[in-house]
Every structure is written in structure tokens, then in C-alpha cells.
Amino acid sequence: MKRRTLLAVTAASIASLASPGFAQTDWPERPVRILVSFPPGGSSDLVARLLSEKLSASLGQQFVVENKPGAAGTVAATALQEAAPDGYTFMLSNLTPFNVAPIRFPDTPYDPIADFDHITYIGTVNLALFVSPELEITSLDAMIEAAQAEPEKYEYGSSGVGSWGHVIAEHFQNVSETALFHVPYKGSGPMRLDFRGGVVPAIFDAVPQNLPSVEEGTAIPLAVSATERLSSLPDVPTFRELGYDVVAENWLGVSAPAGVPDEVKAKLDAALAEALSSEEVLAQFDTWGLVRSPKTSAEFSDYVEAQLAQWTPLVTSALE
Numbered sequence: 001m002k003r004r005t006l007l008a009v010t011a012a013s014i015a016s017l018a019s020p021g022f023a024q025t026d027w028p029e030r031p032v033r034i035l036v037s038f039p040p041g042g043s044s045d046l047v048a049r050l051l052s053e054k055l056s057a058s059l060g061q062q063f064v065v066e067n068k069p070g071a072a073g074t075v076a077a078t079a080l081q082e083a084a085p086d087g088y089t090f091m092l093s094n095l096t097p098f099n100v101a102p103i104r105f106p107d108t109p110y111d112p113i114a115d116f117d118h119i120t121y122i123g124t125v126n127l128a129l130f131v132s133p134e135l136e137i138t139s140l141d142a143m144i145e146a147a148q149a150e151p152e153k154y155e156y157g158s159s160g161v162g163s164w165g166h167v168i169a170e171h172f173q174n175v176s177e178t179a180l181f182h183v184p185y186k187g188s189g190p191m192r193l194d195f196r197g198g199v200v201p202a203i204f205d206a207v208p209q210n211l212p213s214v215e216e217g218t219a220i221p222l223a224v225s226a227t228e229r230l231s232s233l234p235d236v237p238t239f240r241e242l243g244y245d246v247v248a249e250n251w252l253g254v255s256a257p258a259g260v261p262d263e264v265k266a267k268l269d270a271a272l273a274e275a276l277s278s279e280e281v282l283a284q285f286d287t288w289g290l291v292r293s294p295k296t297s298a299e300f301s302d303y304v305e306a307q308l309a310q311w312t313p314l315v316t317s318a319l320e
Contacts, residue, residue: 027087027264028061034254035066035080035091037073038159041189043125043206043288047252048092050284051122054275059267065092069187072162073097074108081110085117085259090268093118093255096164099307103315104162113305117256119265120272121300123285123292124249126226127168128236129156130210130219131202132195140222140242143202144176151179157200159188165204167311168225168248170318172204175244195219206250207232208288225249232289248314251307252290253300269297 032055036048045067052063068076077097083089098112110116129140135154137143147154158165161184173180183200185191188209195203196218203210211232213219223239224230225248239246254272256265275281276292285292295303 027261027267028059030088031062031064032087033064033066033083033089035068035076035089037068037076037091037094037097039067039069039187039189041192041209042159042187043208043250043290044092044094044252045189046209046288047122047290050281051092051254051272051275054278054281055268055271058271058274072101072104072160074101074105074110077101077112077116078109080255080257081115083257085257085261087256087260087264087268089257090119091255093253093304095250095307095311096162098255098304099311100164100167100315101162102308103312104167112308113301115258117258117260117265118253118301118304119256119260119297120254120269120276121293121295121303122252122254122272122276123290124251125206125208125288125290126224126230126249127165127204128207128210128221128224128233129169129172129202129204130195130213130221132198133217133220134198135201137222138220140237140239140244143222144178147176147178147180152181154202155181155183155200156202156204157183157185157191157195158204159191160184160186164248164250165206167315167318168246169204171314172239172244172246174318175246208290211287211289230289232286249291251303253304265297 034048034052036045038044048065052065055063068079073096080091102108102112131137156169158169188205194200210219214221221233221236223242224236225246226238227247
């Protein structure tokens with residue numbers, strides 16, 4: 001009996017070693033893709049590249065950033081949904097494809113909650129209205145006065161139709177009773193290049209990537225979408241402070257197609273937690289103006305769902 005018991009235990013052990021779940025503890029065994037829903041140069045891209053270096057070093061395989069811009073981030077999110085849930089395709093997820101696009105575009109081919117595993121919350125960046133010094137406008141009140149005097153004379157750029165910059169710009173026009181002319185781009189990188197080149201005189205864009213232009217004096221921030229003034233722009237008022245209820249944050253995280261093995265998600269989450277606590281990463285986040293607020297994976301999933309509910313009336317009213 002003892003011999004039979006030993007043989008049974010040994011057979012069970014061998015079977016467990018051969019099972020797909022156990023094999024995943026050796027993950028990753030080949031390069032891992034991190035999809036980014038915008039072109040190079042934006043907040044998502046910069047964060048993805050910084051973290052991919054850390055993950056490659058700590059997990060022993062290359063984490064390769066793959067930019068898939070287009071359709072308010074839905075190109076990348078759709079590719080993520082369609083990827084095998086084997087732990088070799090993730091996404092630097094963000095607000096637009098998960099909380100804005102599904103509302104803006106009813107035919108979006110995925111469910112932002114059910115079709116994904118939202119694994120690690122990274123942080124948030126805030127948006128601001130930036131204008132060129134050539135406009136000779138230095139305050140939000142002056143911008144509103146000028147726009148009201150000459151409706152649709154003043155152009156503004158966003159990172160695309162249905163992007164969070166577009167939604168917030170339209171919401172701002174509603175609450176300020178102004179009319180600006182929208183110039184959509186395929187990502188914030190190309191938009192920012194045109195802004196610096198004088199092609200478009202104003203942009204609604206994330207704060208971090210515009211800080212160098214602010215320091216150079218080539219971009220003037222008129223107001224930020226945070227609930228309180230940002231440490232990176234302490235002299236710039238919030239929209240709410242100036243009497244306009246415009247509050248928005250663009251969250252960043254790491255998500256996967258639904259069904260990735262739990263042990264893979266746990267290993268990735270632990271590696272990301274280590275990277276996100278490093279002095280180098282935290283210092284870079286401070287430079288970019290990215291605000292950290294750690295959450296568990298469960299809290300992150302709940303947060304994405306709560307953001308969807310929060311943005312639904314905002315997107316609906318802004319773009320109707």
C-alpha cells in the first residue's frame with residue numbers, strides 16, 4: 001500500500017509539473033509585447049518605455065514597446081482583446097480607449113471591463129490648456145473673452161477625435177460659452193510638433209510632455225484640469241479655481257486580455273511594484289508630473305469601472 005501511495009503521489013507531481021498552470025511559473029520565456037495606443041512621444045509611450053527597461057532587467061526577457069495608434073486608442077485595445085491570454089501581450093492602458101471611446105463610439109468591439117484583466121495601476125497625469133505666446137494671451141479669462149468675441153477663430157489641437165483632450169475641450173467650451181475650432185491629430189506627439197511649429201495656436205494636452213516648452217517660454221499654460229494646483233506648475237490655476245467645472249485626469253496602468261494565468265499576473269504586478277518604487281522611476285515621474293497613488297489589482301479594476309461611470313455623462317454631453 002505504501003508503495004502504491006508513493007507511486008500515486010509521484011504521478012500526481014509529474015502531472016502537475018506538466019500542467020500549463022505550473023509551466024507559467026517560468027514566465028516569461030520569450031519577449032513580451034507592451035502595446036501603446038498612441039504614437040511615440042506621448043505620456044503612455046514614455047512611461048511604457050521607462051517601465052519596459054525595468055521589466056526587461058528584472059524578469060530576464062525583453063519587454064518590447066509596440067505603438068498602435070488610431071481611433072482614440074481602440075486599435076491597440078482591440079489588438080489586446082484579440083491577443084492570446086498567455087502572458088506575452090500587455091498594454092500600457094489609459095483613460096481614452098477604456099473610459100472615453102466605448103461611450104463615444106457605441107460600436108467599439110470590446111467591453112472595457114469584461115474583456116480585460118486590469119493588473120497594475122501606475123498613476124495619473126493632468127491636462128492643461130496651453131497657448132502659443134504669439135497669441136499674446138496670458139490668462140484663461142482673456143482667452144475666453146477673445147473666443148467669445150470671435151467664435152471659431154481660435155484653433156485648438158487634440159490628440160484625436162474622441163480623445164480625452166477633445167472631450168475636455170468640448171466640455172470647456174460648453175461651460176465657458178465659447179466656440180473654438182477643433183484640429184484633431186493622430187496622437188499628442190504630432191500635435192505637439194505642430195504646436196511648437198506655430199501651426200496650431202492652442203492645445204488641450206497632458207501636462208508632463210509640455211513642461212520643457214513651458215520652461216522655454218514657447219507654451220503658456222492657462223489652466224490645469226486637476227482638483228488642486230500641480231507641484232510642477234504651482235503658479236497655474238485650476239479651471240475650477242477660475243470658476244469652470246473642468247476636472248479630469250488621465251490614468252495609466254498595465255492591462256491584459258482577460259484570462260491571463262493568475263501566477264503570471266502576480267509575477268508581473270510584483271515586478272512592476274518594484275520598478276514603480278525605484279528612486280529613478282519616481283524621480284522621472286515627478287519630472288513628468290505623473291501622480292502616483294498605489295492600488296491593488298482589485299482596486300484598479302474597480303477604479304476603471306468607476307471611471308467609466310464618471311466619464312459617461314461628461315462624454316455624452318460634451319460631444320452631443
